[in-house]
Amino acid sequence: MASYPFKEIETKWQEQWEQRGTNLVSEDKNKPKYYVLDMFPYPSGAGLHIGHPEGYTATDIVARYKKMQGFNVLHPMGFDAFGLPTERYSMQTGIHPAIATKNNIENFKRQLKMLGLAYDWSRQINTTEPNYYKWTQWMFLLIYNSWFDENSNKARHINELPIPDSIKDPLEIEKYKDEHRLAYLAMIPVNWCEALGTVLANEECDEWREKGYEVERKPMRQWMIKITKYSQRLLQDLDLVDWPYSTKEMQKNWIGRSDGAEINFKVKNSDNNILVFTTRPDTIFGATYMVLAPEHELVKEIVSVEEKNKVESYIKQASLKSDLERTELSKEKTGIFTGAYAINPATKKEIPIWIADYVLAHYGTGAIMAVPGHDERDHEFALKYNLPIIKVVEKENDDWNITESAFTDDGIAVNSANDELSINGLPTDQAKDKTIEWLESTNIGSRKVQYKLRDWLFSRQRYWGEPIPIMFFEDGTKRALDLDELPLVLPEVSDFKPAGTGESPLAKVDSWINFIDKKTGKKARFETNTMPQWAGSCWYYLRYTDPKNNEIFADKEKEKYWMSPDGIDLYMGGAEHAVLHLLYARFWHKVLFDHGYVSTPEPFKKLFHQGLIIGEDGRKMSKSLGNVINPDDVVSEFGADSIRVFEMFLGPLQDAKPWSTDGIAGVNRFLGRVWRLIIDKDDNVSADLQDIPMTSEQEFVLHSTIKKVSEDIENLHFNTAVSQMMIFVNEFTKAQIKPLKAIENFLMCLAPFAPHISEELWEKLGHSESIFNNPFPKYDDSKIQKKEIEFVVQVNSKIRARMMLPVDLEQVEYEKLTLTDESVQKHIAGKQIRKVIFVPKKLINFIV
RNA sequence: GCUCGGAUGGCGGAAUAGGUAGACGCACAGGACUUAAAAUCCUGUGAACUUCGGUUCGUGAGGGUUCAAGUCCCUCUCCGAGUACCA
Numbered sequence: 001m002a003s004y005p006f007k008e009i010e011t012k013w014q015e016q017w018e019q020r021g022t023n024l025v026s027e028d029k030n031k032p033k034y035y036v037l038d039m040f041p042y043p044s045g046a047g048l049h050i051g052h053p054e055g056y057t058a059t060d061i062v063a064r065y066k067k068m069q070g071f072n073v074l075h076p077m078g079f080d081a082f083g084l085p086t087e088r089y090s091m092q093t094g095i096h097p098a099i100a101t102k103n104n105i106e107n108f109k110r111q112l113k114m115l116g117l118a119y120d121w122s123r124q125i126n127t128t129e130p131n132y133y134k135w136t137q138w139m140f141l142l143i144y145n146s147w148f149d150e151n152s153n154k155a156r157h158i159n160e161l162p163i164p165d166s167i168k169d170p171l172e173i174e175k176y177k178d179e180h181r182l183a184y185l186a187m188i189p190v191n192w193c194e195a196l197g198t199v200l201a202n203e204e205c206d207e208w209r210e211k212g213y214e215v216e217r218k219p220m221r222q223w224m225i226k227i228t229k230y231s232q233r234l235l236q237d238l239d240l241v242d243w244p245y246s247t248k249e250m251q252k253n254w255i256g257r258s259d260g261a262e263i264n265f266k267v268k269n270s271d272n273n274i275l276v277f278t279t280r281p282d283t284i285f286g287a288t289y290m291v292l293a294p295e296h297e298l299v300k301e302i303v304s305v306e307e308k309n310k311v312e313s314y315i316k317q318a319s320l321k322s323d324l325e326r327t328e329l330s331k332e333k334t335g336i337f338t339g340a341y342a343i344n345p346a347t348k349k350e351i352p353i354w355i356a357d358y359v360l361a362h363y364g365t366g367a368i369m370a371v372p373g374h375d376e377r378d379h380e381f382a383l384k385y386n387l388p389i390i391k392v393v394e395k396e397n398d399d400w401n402i403t404e405s406a407f408t409d410d411g412i413a414v415n416s417a418n419d420e421l422s423i424n425g426l427p428t429d430q431a432k433d434k435t436i437e438w439l440e441s442t443n444i445g446s447r448k449v450q451y452k453l454r455d456w457l458f459s460r461q462r463y464w465g466e467p468i469p470i471m472f473f474e475d476g477t478k479r480a481l482d483l484d485e486l487p488l489v490l491p492e493v494s495d496f497k498p499a500g501t502g503e504s505p506l507a508k509v510d511s512w513i514n515f516i517d518k519k520t521g522k523k524a525r526f527e528t529n530t531m532p533q534w535a536g537s538c539w540y541y542l543r544y545t546d547p548k549n550n551e552i553f554a555d556k557e558k559e560k561y562w563m564s565p566d567g568i569d570l571y572m573g574g575a576e577h578a579v580l581h582l583l584y585a586r587f588w589h590k591v592l593f594d595h596g597y598v599s600t601p602e603p604f605k606k607l608f609h610q611g612l613i614i615g616e617d618g619r620k621m622s623k624s625l626g627n628v629i630n631p632d633d634v635v636s637e638f639g640a641d642s643i644r645v646f647e648m649f650l651g652p653l654q655d656a657k658p659w660s661t662d663g664i665a666g667v668n669r670f671l672g673r674v675w676r677l678i679i680d681k682d683d684n685v686s687a688d689l690q691d692i693p694m695t696s697e698q699e700f701v702l703h704s705t706i707k708k709v710s711e712d713i714e715n716l717h718f719n720t721a722v723s724q725m726m727i728f729v730n731e732f733t734k735a736q737i738k739p740l741k742a743i744e745n746f747l748m749c750l751a752p753f754a755p756h757i758s759e760e761l762w763e764k765l766g767h768s769e770s771i772f773n774n775p776f777p778k779y780d781d782s783k784i785q786k787k788e789i790e791f792v793v794q795v796n797s798k799i800r801a802r803m804m805l806p807v808d809l810e811q812v813e814y815e816k817l818t819l820t821d822e823s824v825q826k827h828i829a830g831k832q833i834r835k836v837i838f839v840p841k842k843l844i845n846f847i848v
Numbered sequence: 849g850c851u852c853g854g855a856u857g858g859c860g861g862a863a864u865a866g867g868u869a870g871a872c873g874c875a876c877a878g879g880a881c882u883u884a885a886a887a888u889c890c891u892g893u894g895a896a897c898u899u900c901g902g903u904u905c906g907u908g909a910g911g912g913u914u915c916a917a918g919u920c921c922c923u924c925u926c927c928g929a930g931u932a933c934c935a
Contacts, residue, residue: 003887246852250930253851258934278935291935333933363934370935376849377933452934575929649873651861656928660860666873669888676888720862723872730872733889792868797916799868823902837915842867847915 003672004679006639009760014113016759022770023075023118027561031072035562036063037541037604039573039581040078040125042533043104044085048111050621050629050659055572055610057644057753058653058718060117062570064752065713068776074562075118076544078125079105083533084196087464090496097464097496101128111631116640116755123547127536132543133466134487135553136535140183140458141469141480143591147180148229155182155229155594174477182226182591183458190457192218197498198461217319220502223459223468223529227587231255231451233601234586240566243607244654247578254579256452261436263445265290265342265369267302268350274298274342277364277450280374281439282423282431284346285416286392287369288382290353291335293361294318302353304339311336311355318357333358333381344369345444346418356381364450372406379406392416393428456584458532461504463496465530473522482519488526503528537581538588541568541603559598566605575609582607608716611655613647618658629659641754642668648718648753667722671757673729674750678743678761685764686738694739699783701731702742706779709749718753725750740765745777792843793818795827811838818844 017023027033036059041052063075081101090097105126112119125132146155158177167176178184190199193215199222200215227234235255238248260279267274274290292299294315303311314336335356344351358377359368372382372389382389391402393411400407410428417424421438423431439445459468469481469488481488491509498505506512506528513525539553545562546554582604589603614620615627622628634643646667650657680686694702705728712721728746732738744765751758751771762771786807791814793801801821805814815836818824824846831848838844 246930249852253931256934260935276935280935358933358935360934368935375935377935380933450934578930649860655854655861657860660874662874663860670873672888719860720872723862726872790868794867794916797867797914802868835915837867839867839916843916845867845915 003668004675004757006641006671006757007636010114010116010640010756013756013759014116017118020770022772023120024122025072025074025120027558028072029561031070033074033562034063034066034071034570035074035568036066036570037075037544037568037572038077039571039577040080040537040540041108042083042085043079043081043101043108045089045100045104047104047107048631050631050634051610051613053115053631053643054613054647054653055574056112056115056117057647058608058610058716059570059572060644061648061713061718061752062716063118064755064772065710065776068748068752068772068774070775074123074544075120076123076125076547077112077117077119077121078123078540078544079108079127080533080537080540081105081126081128082465082531082536084198084462084464087462087496090464094494096494098128101126114635114640115631115644118755123544125540125543125547127466127540128464130487130489131550133536135543136466136531136539137469137481137486137488138483138553139539139588139592140466140531140535142595143225143588144181144183144470144480146182146591146595147177148182148226153233155591157595171477182229184224184226185221186224187219187221188224188457189217189219190222191215192220192502197500197502198504199457199459218502222457223527225456225458225587227456227584228451228453230587230590231257231453232449233590234453234583237586237590237602240602241605241607243604244575244609247575247582247607247609250578251583254453254583258450258452260448260450261432261439261445262365262448263345263369263439265345265351267298267353268341268343270302270340272298272301274353274367275365276367276369277448278369278371279450280371280428280432281435281445282413282416282426282428283371283374283392284344284369284435285418286371286373286390287344287346287351288372288388288390289351289370290342291356291359291368291370291378291381292338292353293359293366294355294357295361296355296366298367299338299355302338302340307337307339311338314355333377333384335381335385337385345439345442346416346421348418352387354381354385362454363452373402374406374408376406376408390415456587458535459527459529460532461498461502461528462530463490463493463505465533466535467506467530468527470527471517471524472527473517473520473524475522479517479520479524485519504530506530534581534584538585539592541571541585542592542598553597556597563603564599567600567603569605571604571607572610573607574612578609608654610653611651611657613650614656614658616659616661621659634664638664638668639671639756641671641757645671645722645753649722651719653716653718670726670729671754673733674754674757675761677729677732677738678764688736689738689740689743689765691740692737694742696783698731698735698739698742699780700786701728702745703779703781703783705749706745706777707784710776710779713752722753725753747771748774748777789841791818793821793824794843794845795824796847797845798827800824800827807841811836811844814838814844819846 038056038059059075063073067073086097086100089100127133145158147158147161149156158181161177161180163173163176167173192199193213195213199220235252235257238251258279260277261281262275262277263281263284264273264275333356335354338353338355340353341350342353358381359366370378372378372387373391374393379389389402392413392415393407394414395407395409395411413423413426413431423434426434436447467488467490469486470478472478491512493505493509496505501507513528515524517524542554542559546558549555585603589598590601592598593601615625617627619625619627631643642664646664649667678686678689705724708724709721712718732742747758747762748771758771788804789807791803791805792799793803800823801818803818803821805817828846828848833846833848835847836844
């Protein structure tokens with residue numbers, strides 16, 4: 001027999017909450033708001049994973065607790081339902097992705113409800129519904145219709161872009177605008193996967209490669225978004241948010257700010273200049289050669305006649321290599337001399353210009369000044385091709401052999417002087433500044449900040465994504481749809497296979513690529529690319545504040561009510577989104593902020609990552625290992641309250657923790673003990689529960705429990721909160737007659753963790769109102785103060801005795817009392833006390 | 849390679865500002881109840897030695913600071929995550 005009838009009571013209360021509308025919320029100016037959000041799931045065909053309830057329970061506990069504390073709590077859920085797995089399922093089965101998505105969402109919802117999560121389902125969103133993606137499209141167009149004003153460091157409407165007087169032709173003006181839009185079309189090499197029939201984002205490539213798919217580089221016309229314009233703000237605004245340190249670090253690394261200089265090198269016997277970026281302008285005297293990326297545009301112009309063939313064949317070879325091959329497979333650096341020379345502006349010496357694929361075209365200027373003495377990569381290359389290595393930075397008090405290895409740390413500049421500039425003897429940071437001053441005064445170069453962050457590739461050749469609401473005309477012009485034309489709804493198709501031309505399945509739909517535009521009367525075709533899956537998740541948290549609005553994505557007042565002053569109060573989700581989703585969403589939010597649509601510069605005030613739940617065998621759960629735990633099975637065997645409490649009890653929320661069947665049985669036993677504390681064998685409220693005063697020991701345990709549970713919920717330390725509740729139950733199980741008041745207070749502590757059993761027992765105790773309508777109990781500090789404690793007596797820092805003593809005595813009294821102890825006497829006997837260390841309420845230490 | 853985390857009984861994990869290491873749970877052992885089992889309740893449980901009162905050792909390894917170190921400092925080993933020629 002089950003330890004308590006969880007099946008009936010869980011079903012009963014889930015129905016009750018739904019009927020009563022317990023979890024519905026609306027704006028209430030009389031209450032402080034609290035917005036707690038889970039990263040919404042992708043509704044896969046496999047259903048809920050056992051890891052999902054971990055983060056969801058954590059936020060549910062916080063939501064229920066905050067509600068009991070008098071907050072107006074927004075705790076919504078929805079589905080990030082566009083995505084490749086569904087589209088692939090449709091290709092195989094012919095079932096429309098919208099149907100598959102609907103079924104998957106129904107299953108997910110059933111499972112989420114089964115866990116007793118207090119979501120306001122009236123606010124549910126689904127990124128694939130036209131009335132949702134209408135606004136995703138609208139926001140894309142907002143980005144498209146924006147340019148970045150460097151002076152005010154923010155986005156402005158494209159109509160406010162100053163057009164230079166020299167540009168008169170309307171087509172030229174359009175072109176000028178297009179160049180400045182935050183969303184633009186570009187012909188760029190992308191990661192093309194033939195088998196999937198789509199391009200992939202850089203970050204998606206490895207994932208598919210691991211699964212055995214081939215990904216190649218191929219230039220294609222793509223939509224790009226200038227997220228790079230926000231590099232600095234994305235970096236500095238990390239100071240505004242309360243996020244895990246490591247996540248902030250990852251974002252910082254991803255944005256990758258480098259401070260340095262851009263320097264122009266003249267090409268000998270030519271009008272061409274090679275612009276390089278360097279973080280070490282102080283080493284310019286040590287630049288003994290230059291390297292261009294194979295794709296660099298100047299390569300063709302400067303290559304000498306003699307070297308032309310060799311250079312061309314090298315470029316061809318490099319272009320065939322993927323990024324992966326360029327890095328991992330070729331540890332050995334390769335390169336080739338162009339036959340051309342540049343003039344080092346500091347030394348005025350001729351230095352050879354090489355091409356090598358260790359220089360990346362897409363970072364900096366795609367060219368470098370090579371300083372083999374002080375850069376490991378340049379050093380390796382110089383050794384291989386026998387290029388000169390000069391020491392221009394010295395390590396203090398050390399004779400570094402520069403031929404053997406590069407010295408890359410800061411040091412003191414040497415061999416670095418010409419007629420106008422000498423930095424000899426200066427430490428690196430000063431040498432940098434002085435060199436930059438000279439570069440700027442001579443117009444050779446300038447200070448420059450460089451970021452690693454690249455523009456965001458925003459188009460995918462898929463059917464199951466948001467259509468990009470732009471149409472193209474035969475004359476080469478294009479038009480973005482107006483708000484009254486949105487949403488641009490995906491056309492019905494029955495064949496989800498890619499077009500085979502590198503375009504999405506939409507390219508096969510005649511009504512999509514061959515129609516007459518109603519507004520202009522011109523023959524037109526829609527963009528056939530769709531948006532990446534990240535798009536819908538960039539703003540879903542805003543839609544929850546006003547999910548049904550058809551005039552705007554969210555009413556300004558409602559957005560302000562829930563998002564002010566610092567954004568979402570708690571955002572819970574996996575660390576796998578530490579960079580991409582969180583960076584894209586922050587960017588998206590900032591564009592909305594610049595246009596005045598949202599009230600905060602950052603969307604997520606506090607972020608927390610729940611850890612992975614791994615298999616019972618300590619390995620990651622996977623079908624092939626056969627160690628997958630299904631939430632449906634667990635709920636049916638132990639109940640939702642057990643799975644909730646167990647996942648919280650397993651260990652610290654942010655840690656990876658192994659599942660344990662014995663462990664959940666233990667938690668289920670604990671809930672059974674709670675049940676039997678109140679309900680007797682005959683299913684009645686126990687006669688042992690009486691309205692009697694607590695003993696001081698019971699008061700101590702109750703108030704400690706209230707304190708511990710409330711503090712632990714605030715700090716997301718749920719595992720220790722559960723421990724404390726177990727201590728409570730152990731203590732009160734001991735008592736023959738149980739004080740009712742204590743038990744009721746305890747139930748309120750337990751309620752956020754195990755809502756069903758708490759509601760049921762609360763009702764059985766004669767309450768007609770939901771337990772969640774009660775204020776969370778407060779503890780009385782005076783009840784937690786003990787009058788007597790176990791006092792530790794040490795001799796020479798070793799524990800020799802423990803004595804029960806009053807807490808409020810003077811040191812001398814403790815000395816007197818503790819010195820009477822036999823064991824203490826034994827260890828002190830015959831020796832002299834040199835020193836006494838006294839820690840109030842804890843210990844006394846005699847040094848002899 | 850670099851950047852972050854982490855290492856505590858047989859297991860998951862506790863231990864506010866350095867001050868009783870191992871809370872709580874699991875597993876295990878013994879007992880009560882039972883014809884028996886399950887369930888439940890009670891007791892014990894870091895290791896070694898022990899004259900059963902204790903003694904010594906013990907938080908990945910080695911050093912250091914301190915009356916006192918899981919906690920602070922240095923060096924190292926192993927594990928996990930992210931990133932990868934970013935000039």
